[in-house]
Amino acid sequence: MNRKKPIWVSCLQYALLITVALFMIFPIFWIFSNSLRTLPGISHFPPRLLPEELMFENYVEVLRGSNALIYFRNTMILIVANTVGTLISSSFVAYPLARMNFKGRNFVFALIIATMMVPAVTTIIPQFIIFRTLGWLDSLWPMIVPGFFAFPYNVFLFRQFFMTIPKELDEAAKMDGCNKLQVFTVMIVPLAKPIFITVTVLSSIWWWNELFLPLIYVQSHHLRPLTTGALAGFRVPGSPHMIQWNLQMAMATLMIIPPMILYLVASKHLVQGIKATGLKD
Amino acid sequence: MQKVKGIKNNLSAYGFLSPWFIGFVLFIGGPIIASIVLSFTRWNLLGTPEFFGLQNYVNMFMPGSGFLNSLRATLFYTVISVTVSVFASLFMAVLLNFRVKFRGIFQFCFFAPAVMPTVALAFVFQLIFNQHMGILNYGLSRLGIAIQPNWLNDPFWVWVSMGIVTVFTYSTGQMMLIFNAALKDVPQAQYEAADVEGANFFQRFWHVTIPNISPIILFNVVVGTVNSFNTAFSIVFPLTNGGPANETMVLSLELYNSAFGMFNMGHASAVATVLFVIVAIVGALQFRLSKKAVHYD
Numbered sequence: 001m002n003r004k005k006p007i008w009v010s011c012l013q014y015a016l017l018i019t020v021a022l023f024m025i026f027p028i029f030w031i032f033s034n035s036l037r038t039l040p041g042i043s044h045f046p047p048r049l050l051p052e053e054l055m056f057e058n059y060v061e062v063l064r065g066s067n068a069l070i071y072f073r074n075t076m077i078l079i080v081a082n083t084v085g086t087l088i089s090s091s092f093v094a095y096p097l098a099r100m101n102f103k104g105r106n107f108v109f110a111l112i113i114a115t116m117m118v119p120a121v122t123t124i125i126p127q128f129i130i131f132r133t134l135g136w137l138d139s140l141w142p143m144i145v146p147g148f149f150a151f152p153y154n155v156f157l158f159r160q161f162f163m164t165i166p167k168e169l170d171e172a173a174k175m176d177g178c179n180k181l182q183v184f185t186v187m188i189v190p191l192a193k194p195i196f197i198t199v200t201v202l203s204s205i206w207w208w209n210e211l212f213l214p215l216i217y218v219q220s221h222h223l224r225p226l227t228t229g230a231l232a233g234f235r236v237p238g239s240p241h242m243i244q245w246n247l248q249m250a251m252a253t254l255m256i257i258p259p260m261i262l263y264l265v266a267s268k269h270l271v272q273g274i275k276a277t278g279l280k281d
Numbered sequence: 282m283q284k285v286k287g288i289k290n291n292l293s294a295y296g297f298l299s300p301w302f303i304g305f306v307l308f309i310g311g312p313i314i315a316s317i318v319l320s321f322t323r324w325n326l327l328g329t330p331e332f333f334g335l336q337n338y339v340n341m342f343m344p345g346s347g348f349l350n351s352l353r354a355t356l357f358y359t360v361i362s363v364t365v366s367v368f369a370s371l372f373m374a375v376l377l378n379f380r381v382k383f384r385g386i387f388q389f390c391f392f393a394p395a396v397m398p399t400v401a402l403a404f405v406f407q408l409i410f411n412q413h414m415g416i417l418n419y420g421l422s423r424l425g426i427a428i429q430p431n432w433l434n435d436p437f438w439v440w441v442s443m444g445i446v447t448v449f450t451y452s453t454g455q456m457m458l459i460f461n462a463a464l465k466d467v468p469q470a471q472y473e474a475a476d477v478e479g480a481n482f483f484q485r486f487w488h489v490t491i492p493n494i495s496p497i498i499l500f501n502v503v504v505g506t507v508n509s510f511n512t513a514f515s516i517v518f519p520l521t522n523g524g525p526a527n528e529t530m531v532l533s534l535e536l537y538n539s540a541f542g543m544f545n546m547g548h549a550s551a552v553a554t555v556l557f558v559i560v561a562i563v564g565a566l567q568f569r570l571s572k573k574a575v576h577y578d
Contacts, residue, residue: 105294118557122560124540125546125553184297209399230401
């Protein structure tokens with residue numbers, strides 16, 4: 001802080017920051033701007049930065065004329081179920097990894113770290129067969145049930161946080177006659193509130209954006225979440241190959257606003273969670 | 282007594298671990314083994330799988346198989362996405378470490394596209410990249426640049442397009458936040474020492490910043506590589522669906538098409554096995570490297 005910057009350096013820094021910021025939010029601006037146009041307005045050449053007249057009707061049409069609200073409901077089911085599932089199961093699994101000495105701890109932890117890297121596509125075929133055998137295809141169950149069996153990435157986040165809570169607290173609770181489960185629920189969980197929020201935020205954004213699994217498990221329109229629902233697209237009536245880009249962009253706007261609000265509200269927790277994966281301890 | 286306590290302790294620990302253990306067997310470990318087994322069979326989901334030996338693997342190298350092309354597309358995608366993500370994220374993280382006001386707002390702008398669904402990202406870039414009415418080619422023509430690439434439909438420019446889109450993905454945003462934190466940990470004293478010697482901005486960056494964050498750069502490269510196998514599908518499928526002419530048909534997309542489009546489970550499982558082996562090799566590499574760079578305890 002003691003080094004004084006010449007004015008021109010500051011100006012240059014702001015100019016760079018503003019340029020990059022405009023570049024980075026351009027796609028967001030462009031989605032929004034196009035969502036308020038008429039279809040001819042989108043294909044107008046040369047392109048205009050702002051719409052000629054504001055077509056808020058596009059949003060009405062998307063909300064009324066399509067399954068958007070049903071897709072939204074399905075996405076919310078996936079988010080809530082998976083978040084509840086992973087909060088319970090992942091924190092549960094992380095507890096002994098962080099705070100108990102038992103045989104095979106390092107091996108189990110190494111295995112969990114290793115499974116963080118396994119791409120979903122490599123295990124999808126046998127999973128598909130399992131869920132087909134159970135008769136769960138074309139339902140949301142194949143995307144909900146695994147959430148209750150601890151997601152490795154979240155186990156890792158919980159474990160890292162639990163490590164930071166002083167061990168003496170466990171001992172004190174044990175003195176008071178708490179068993180392991182009580183130590184966890186009474187002692188650790190309340191202290192670990194920040195990491196529960198972080199995992200909630202990350203899990204919500206993850207399931208809001210998830211594309212691959214619903215593509216495989218859900219065919220019916222009324223069961224699709226927003227991602228695969230939006231992919232079906234808005235076609236010009238009578239010409240199925242023409243996309244109604246203005247409606248597509250209105251749909252996209254509706255899809256990008258919630259995660260951005262979540263980021264605005266909980267940026268501290270989101271940033272903490274992401275950093276925790278990259279840094280020492 | 283001590284021993285009984287130890288056993289009880291182990292039991293309760295494994296009690297806590299049981300959700301993970303069941304999940305591991307059912308959804309990760311079991312399926313990996315099952316995929317390997319299925320890769321030696323021929324099966325279209327009807328009837329029972331029939332033993333096919335190594336034929337699925339042999340067929341991968343036969344003329345007419347798309348496998349080698351997919352391997353190439355995966356390599357292209359991984360190299361481009363990791364390179365672009367690392368450079369773009371480091372650049373933005375450096376900007377965010379300038380001593381200026383409104384850093385929160387700038388960080389929001391830099392990171393906001395990362396939380397967008399890739400589907401929405403793909404939609405808007407289909408508009409931006411449109412050869413005739415897209416704003417990118419219009420902008421190029423206004424700048425006096427004569428070329429008007431057909432961004433998403435040209436085998437060369439489609440990879441440039443992928444590189445551009447990568448700047449806006451979650452992995453870039455994630456790396457940016459990690460770099461941002463790492464840059465704050467660089468000892469201030471080293472910068473001051475460099476200043477005393479009269480170093481300019483680039484010399485400081487090269488001789489102080491880079492050596493201090495090199496473990497994090499390595500970490501991001503390896504994690505980015507592993508992540509790219511996961512993200513490839515969610516970017517490529519909505520953006521190009523493997524086109525033009527299979528140019529961007531990455532392995533995960535080929536697996537998806539052969540398993541759930543053509544129901545060729547044997548071939549798809551063989552592709553899954555190959556992809557798994559690739560990830561395992563990269564992962565083992567990461568493990569060796571990160572032992573030095575990242576400490577989990």
